[in-house]
Each structure stands twice: as structure tokens, then as C-alpha cells.
Amino acid sequence: MRPRMRGPAIPPIEVEQPKMKIAVTPQQKAQRVRKTLSVCPVCLKRIDAEVVKRGDDYYIEKRCPDHGRFRAVVWRGDAPSYEEWGAGYAPPAADKNSLPACPDGCGLCEGHLQKTCCALVEVTTRCDLGCPVCFAQSGSCEEGGEDPTITELRDIFNRLATAGNTFVQLSGGEPTIRDDLPEIIAAAKEAGCETIQLNTNGIRLGRDPQYAGELREAGLSFVFMQFDGTEDGIYEKLRGRPLLDVKKAAIANCSRALLGVTLVPTLVPGVNSHNIGEIISFAIAGSPAVRGVHFQPISYFGRYPRSEGEPGRITLPELLRDIEFQTKGKLKVKDFAPSSCDHPYCGFHGDFAILPNDMILRLTKKNASCCPPTGDEHLKNRRFVSRRWNRESATEEIGATGAESEPDMNDMGAFLSRIKSHGFTITAMAFQDAYTLDIERLRRCSLHVIKDGKTLPFCSAYLTALPYN
Amino acid sequence: MWKCNACNEPLVVMKTQFSYMDRSFTHEVERCPKCGKVNIPLELAEGRMAEVEEQLEDK
Numbered sequence: 247m248r249p250r251m252r253g254p255a256i257p258p259i260e261v262e263q264p265k266m267k268i269a270v271t272p273q274q275k276a277q278r279v280r281k282t283l284s285v286c287p288v289c290l291k292r293i294d295a296e297v298v299k300r301g302d303d304y305y306i307e308k309r310c311p312d313h314g315r316f317r318a319v320v321w322r323g324d325a326p327s328y329e330e331w332g333a334g335y336a337p338p339a340a341d342k343n344s345l346p347a348c349p350d351g352c353g354l355c356e357g358h359l360q361k362t363c364c365a366l367v368e369v370t371t372r373c374d375l376g377c378p379v380c381f382a383q384s385g386s387c388e389e390g391g392e393d394p395t396i397t398e399l400r401d402i403f404n405r406l407a408t409a410g411n412t413f414v415q416l417s418g419g420e421p422t423i424r425d426d427l428p429e430i431i432a433a434a435k436e437a438g439c440e441t442i443q444l445n446t447n448g449i450r451l452g453r454d455p456q457y458a459g460e461l462r463e464a465g466l467s468f469v470f471m472q473f474d475g476t477e478d479g480i481y482e483k484l485r486g487r488p489l490l491d492v493k494k495a496a497i498a499n500c501s502r503a504l505l506g507v508t509l510v511p512t513l514v515p516g517v518n519s520h521n522i523g524e525i526i527s528f529a530i531a532g533s534p535a536v537r538g539v540h541f542q543p544i545s546y547f548g549r550y551p552r553s554e555g556e557p558g559r560i561t562l563p564e565l566l567r568d569i570e571f572q573t574k575g576k577l578k579v580k581d582f583a584p585s586s587c588d589h590p591y592c593g594f595h596g597d598f599a600i601l602p603n604d605m606i607l608r609l610t611k612k613n614a615s616c617c618p619p620t621g622d623e624h625l626k627n628r629r630f631v632s633r634r635w636n637r638e639s640a641t642e643e644i645g646a647t648g649a650e651s652e653p654d655m656n657d658m659g660a661f662l663s664r665i666k667s668h669g670f671t672i673t674a675m676a677f678q679d680a681y682t683l684d685i686e687r688l689r690r691c692s693l694h695v696i697k698d699g700k701t702l703p704f705c706s707a708y709l710t711a712l713p714y715n
Numbered sequence: 716m717w718k719c720n721a722c723n724e725p726l727v728v729m730k731t732q733f734s735y736m737d738r739s740f741t742h743e744v745e746r747c748p749k750c751g752k753v754n755i756p757l758e759l760a761e762g763r764m765a766e767v768e769e770q771l772e773d774k
Contacts, residue, residue, distance in 0.1 A: 585774050595774050611737070611773040630774040656732075658740045658763045665770050 276300055276307075279328075280686075283342070285349065286310035287680035287712040292342075292350065297684070304328050306682055318681035320591065322561045326579055331563075332590045338689075348685055349709065353700040362411045362701065363587055363624040363692035364443070364631075367402055369394065369430055370419035375447055377485045379512055381548035381677070381708050384419045396426060400433045402696055407438030413628045415443045415470065422450035422457075428464035435465035441632045445510075447472045448496035449489070458496075458503035468537065468635045469500055473509035475521040476528050483517050501535035506637035508537050508671075513565065514544045515558040522565070523572025526672065533600040537635045538671035541565060545677040547710040562594060562676050569672070576606065577672070583610050587627035589690035593675040597634070600668040602652050609665065624692045634669040678705040680712055717754055719747035726754055735764060736771045 277299040284295035284306060295308035297320070304321035321328045338344075338359065345357045370393045373384035385391065394402075406414060414434050421427055421444060434442050444461065448471040451458050458469075471493070474480050478488035500507045509529050513519055522541070529536045543560045560568075566579045577596065584590035597609040653660040678687060683705065691703035717726045726745035731753055733740060742763075745754040755764075 583773075587774060597773070609771060611771070626772060627774050629772065633770065656739060656741045658742050658767060661738070661740065662763060662766055662770060669770075 279304065282306075283345065283348070283685040284308050284683045285680055285709070286313050287316055288313040290680060290709065290711050292348070292685075295684070299328075306684055316681060319559055319561060320682055320684070321563055323563050323567065325567060326563055328563075328591075331584055335590050338686075345685065345689075349683070349688055349703075349706040352702050352706050354694070354702070357689060358691075358703070359689045360587065360692045361624040362409075362694045363627045364413045364415050364694070365406050365411045365701070366415045366417050366445075366693065366695045366704065367399065367406075368418055368695075368697070369399060369416050369421045369427070370424055372423050373418060373420040373447075374423060374449060375420065375485055375487075377549070379484055379514070379544065379549065381545070382417070382419060383548040383710075387423060393424060396429060396433060399430055400437065403434045403437035403439055406696070412438060412440040413443070413632065414439045414441070415445050417445040420447055420449075422446055428460050431461060431464040431466050441467045441628070441636075443468055443470050443635070445470045447485075447489075448493050451499055452492035452495035455499050455502075458499045458505050462503045462505045466505060467632065468506040468508065468637070469496075470508050470510055470540065471496060472512070473525070473539075474511045475518040476524045477518075477521060480518045480521060484512065484514065497532055497535055501532075504637050506537040506635050507532075507535060508540050508635050510540045510542060512542050512544055513560050515560050519560055519568065520572075522568045523574070526569065526573055526577065530600055530606075530670065533670055534637060534668045537637065537669065538673065541672075541674040543674070543676050545705075546679040546681060546712070547677070547705075547708045562591070562674060565674055566594065581608055581610055582672070585627065587623040587692050588675075589687040591676070591684075592678075592687055592690070593673065595630075595674075596672040597630075598670045598672070599665040600670050601655070601664070605652075606670075607655060607665070627692065631671075634671045638666055677708075680709055683709065717745055719750060719752060721752070722747055722749040724749045736767055738767075738771075740767075 279297040279299055282295050282297060283292055285291060286293050289310065289312060291310065293308050293310050295306055298305050298307050302322070302324045303319055305317050305319050307315070307317045309315045347355065348357060368382070371382070371385055371391045372387050372393070374387055376386055403414065406412070416430065424430065431442055442465060444466055446469060451469070473493055474484050476490065478490045481487060481489040497507050509525065511518060511525055513522070526539055529539045543565060544558070566582055570578050582594045582596040585593050585595055595610065599607040599609060601607055653664050655661050655664065678684065688703050688705055691705065693704040695702045695704055695707035697707055718724065719726060724747050727748055728743055729746045730741055731744050731746055733742070744759070746752070
């Protein structure tokens with residue numbers, strides 16, 4: 247059995263408690279939606295679970311014979327409705343017989359329903375931040391474990407590319423801690439990895455003006471940068487220090503190197519959930535250097551803030567409603583759709599092009615999830631993110647040269663030119679933790695972690711037991 | 716010069732609006748002045764139209 251992580255005792259940060267309707271009134275009588283499998287958040291043993299509707303909200307509920315009952319909210323409210331969001335996706339039964347070892351003995355078995363879209367490779371476990379929130383539970387620069395050698399990494403990249411898994415995310419720890427990162431990127435490129443994404447806190451990119459150019463030169467495709475908000479107070483709470491200036495410097499340095507940046511906020515209720523609209527406005531103003539925003543509502547794995555009782559959560563429909571509310575209707579819930587690659591309840595995407603004069607062109611197609619799976623969703627997804635997050639050529643920043651003439655978007659040439667230069671995505675991924683883990687969702691995961699010679703779905707790789715008092 | 720098979724009229728280059736991939740575009744293509752049928756040349760179909768399709772392919 248794979249070793250399990252156990253969350254360390256750390257000082258709590260303040261997390262706003264969700265507006266939960268725990269009391270079961272007659273109107274909130276439980277309505278079973280479907281059966282599934284999950285784990286006990288304490289011992290991580292697999293147990294039966296149910297998705298249950300109470301009022302307008304949906305929960306995953308389960309009982310461990312040793313540690314009792316657990317309930318975690320997975321969907322709050324009916325705009326968009328849970329049923330409509332998942333319509334067209336007929337879930338295969340997640341039963342014990344067809345999945346004898348899930349999620350314990352994972353290495354992707356025949357029960358897994360999605361191929362690898364993005365392969366995540368940890369190039370280090372060390373980090374130069376000691377964030378209260380960290381899915382990877384990274385150590386400090388001094389205390390982290392031993393890094394994989396360039397030869398070991400080359401071997402991983404070769405195996406990935408041979409299997410057709412040519413979209414790699416270099417992650418950690420903080421990858422930029424390694425001085426040989428350009429060499430690692432070049433090794434991935436030489437192995438045949440076509441798209442190489444760097445998952446980073448942006449500190450080194452911000453402090454060293456030449457660094458982005460070196461990474462681009464080595465073959466880096468684009469940057470996935472931790473960006474929790476537009477206020478230093480947010481970073482002080484989540485990351486332990488103010489970081490806004492260094493993040494802005496990182497974006498500017500990447501822009502000079504023509505390296506696209508996608509901003510990645512970890513959303514924590516009461517810490518930065520009020521800042522969603524501002525993050526989007528900041529990102530739009532940074533187009534085309536900024537290619538989009540990828541929201542990650544907080545999940546409770548790795549190193550995370552402890553809170554009493556049910557942890558604070560922001561579910562996907564709440565995030566969608568917040569996007570509409572906080573952008574004052576500039577973006578609407580209906581501009582977003584579930585992915586057809588991962589499970590529909592695991593995330594959403596909105597596809598746009600940024601136009602001059604504060605205008606946005608909506609490109610999201612709404613019929614993606616209604617079609618039967620074709621088996622190549624992971625390739626479509628890979629092409630989509632590579633296209634939108636890659637910055638192809640130098641283009642004038644909006645506002646940098648004053649008024650910009652409005653392109654005629656009815657002209658095919660102008661349309662193509664604009665969506666290539668100013669394509670912009672707003673995406674989200676709701677990672678699962680030991681409270682919310684739904685094996686039906688896990689089976690559709692296309693973000694795979696390469697770890698200890700195995701290929702693991704992301705939420706299985708980082709599954710962490712709840713600190714148990 | 717192309718002629719319309721149905722009307723036997725020589726095609727003329729006209730700015731034409733058409734819908735493609737749920738979007739509306741204008742483009743100059745050869746068109747029959749009588750019945751309005753258009754001739755989409757191979758280079759347009761395999762060039763910009765294919766590029767639009769590629770750009771709008773969803774996740």
C-alpha cells in the first residue's frame with residue numbers, strides 16, 4: 247500500500263465558516279442522488295458513500311465503522327443546477343467489484359476512465375515559501391528531501407513522451423529553487439514533450455529579470471503562477487508574507503520574454519473570496535501577457551489550515567455566481583461550461599478573447615458535456631490549453647499605447663488574429679480531499695502525477711488524512 | 716472563370732456573410748449573381764476556415 251500523508255499540526259489561519267444548513271428540517275429531508283465510494287477522512291480506508299441532496303445543496307455523506315459519520319458539501323445552490331451541469335454524463339457504477347483497489351493501489355488501472363492530459367512531475371520537494379496552504383506539503387529550502395537527478399528526470403520524460411504524454415507540468419516544491427531548471431526543461435523538450443508548463447510561486451521570475459528569457463530559451467511553453475489576489479493582506483494570510491509586487495514583476499518579466507502566464511489563485515472563503523472580480527479585472531488588464539485565471543477552491547490536503555468542524559469551502563456554483571456578481575455581470579454564469587475531459591463536477595472553463603475598450607468576446611461552447619465520450623477528450627483538452635495559454639508572438643498590451651482600434655470580428659482574418667493573440671480563459675478545478683473524495687469523479691481525472699514510478703490521479707496522489715484529536 | 720452550374724451565370728467576387736462554427740463572418744468569395752450560390756475555394760476551406768475550426772475546438 248502506498249504511504250499516506252498525514253497533515254502536520256500547524257498554526258491555524260482564520261477561515262470563514264460556510265453558511266451551512268446543517269440542521270435537517272423537513273424541507274431539507276435527505277434525497278439520495280447516487281451511491282458511490284469514498285474514504286474515511288481519518289483512516290483513509292475505503293467506505294461506501296452517497297451523494298445526497300438537502301434543500302438546494304449537495305453533500306457527500308459516509309460512515310466509517312471506526313471513526314463515525316462524515317458529511318461534506320460539494321455543490322451549493324441551484325444556479326447552475328447540479329443536475330443540468332452533469333446532464334448527458336451517464337456515470338458508470340463505482341462499485342467494489344469493478345474497482346477492487348481504488349484508490350489505494352492506484353497506478354491507473356483498467357477501471358480508470360480517462361487518459362493523461364497533463365502529467366505532473368515534481369522536480370523538487372523544496373520550496374522558498376512556507377505557506378500555511380500547500381497541497382504538496384513542501385519542505386523549506388534546507389529541509390526538503392533529495393531532488394531527482396537530471397538523469398532520473400530524463401528517464402521520466404522519455405517514458406512520458408514515448409507513451410504520447412507530451413504535456414508536462416514541472417511542479418514541486420518550487421521548481422525554480424533548482425538552478426538546473428533550464429536544463430530540466432531542455433531535457434523534457436529533447437525527450438519529445440511538446441508542451442512544458444512551469445508551476446511556480448513566481449518569486450524567482452519576479453526577482454531575476456533575465457530568468458524568464460532563460461526558461462523560454464530552454465523550451466518552456468508557459469507559466470502557471472500562484473496568484474492569490476490583488477491585495478498584500480491576502481498573501482500575508484495564505485503565504486506568510488506580502489508578495490504582490492514580486493508577482494507583478496514576474497508577469498512583466500515573463501511578458502518581455504513572451505512567456506504566457508496563467509494566474510492561479512487558491513480560493514479560501516473569507517480570505518480572498520471577495521477578491522475574485524478584482525483578480526479577473528487584473529488578469530484582463532494584463533492580456534495578452536496574462537493568458538487567463540485558473541481558480542482552485544481550497545481543498546484540505548497536504549498542508550492546510552485547520553478549522554473546527556466542517557472546513558470552509560467554496561463550491562463551483564458559488565464560484566460561478568461570485569464571478570458574475572463581482573464582475574458586475576461582465577461575465578455570467580452562462581459563459582462557463584463543464585469540461586468534457588474531466589468529470590463535470592471537477593471543474594469548469596470559460597473561453598474568451600479580450601477586445602479593446604474593455605470588451606470581451608465569448609467563445610465558450612455549451613454543448614461539450616452533452617456528447618458521448620469519444621476517447622480523445624484528453625487530447626482536445628491538451629490542445630485547448632496549449633493554444634490559449636501559449637503566447638505566440640509579441641502583441642501590444644491593451645492600454646500601453648493609448649487607444650487601440652477595434653478589430654472587425656466579423657472578418658475571418660481579424661477574428662483569427664485576435665483570438666490567437668488575446669485568447670483568455672477562466673477555468674477552475676475543484677480538487678477533492680479526504681472529506682469530498684468521490685471515486686466516480688476520481689476515475690475521470692486526466693491530471694496525473696508521476697510519482698514513485700506510478701501514474702496517479704492528482705487527488706489520489708495528494709490525499710491526506712485529517713489530523714485526528 | 717467559374718460559372719454557376721444551375722444558372723450558367725459567371726460568378727462574381729462579392730463580400731458575403733456566412734455562418735460558420737456558430738459565428739458569423741464576412742468574406743469575399745465568388746458568388747452567382749442570380750441564385751446566390753457561392754464557391755468556397757479549396758485554399759479557404761483548408762486555410763482560414765480550418766484555422767477557425769481549430770481555434771474554436773472546445774476543451
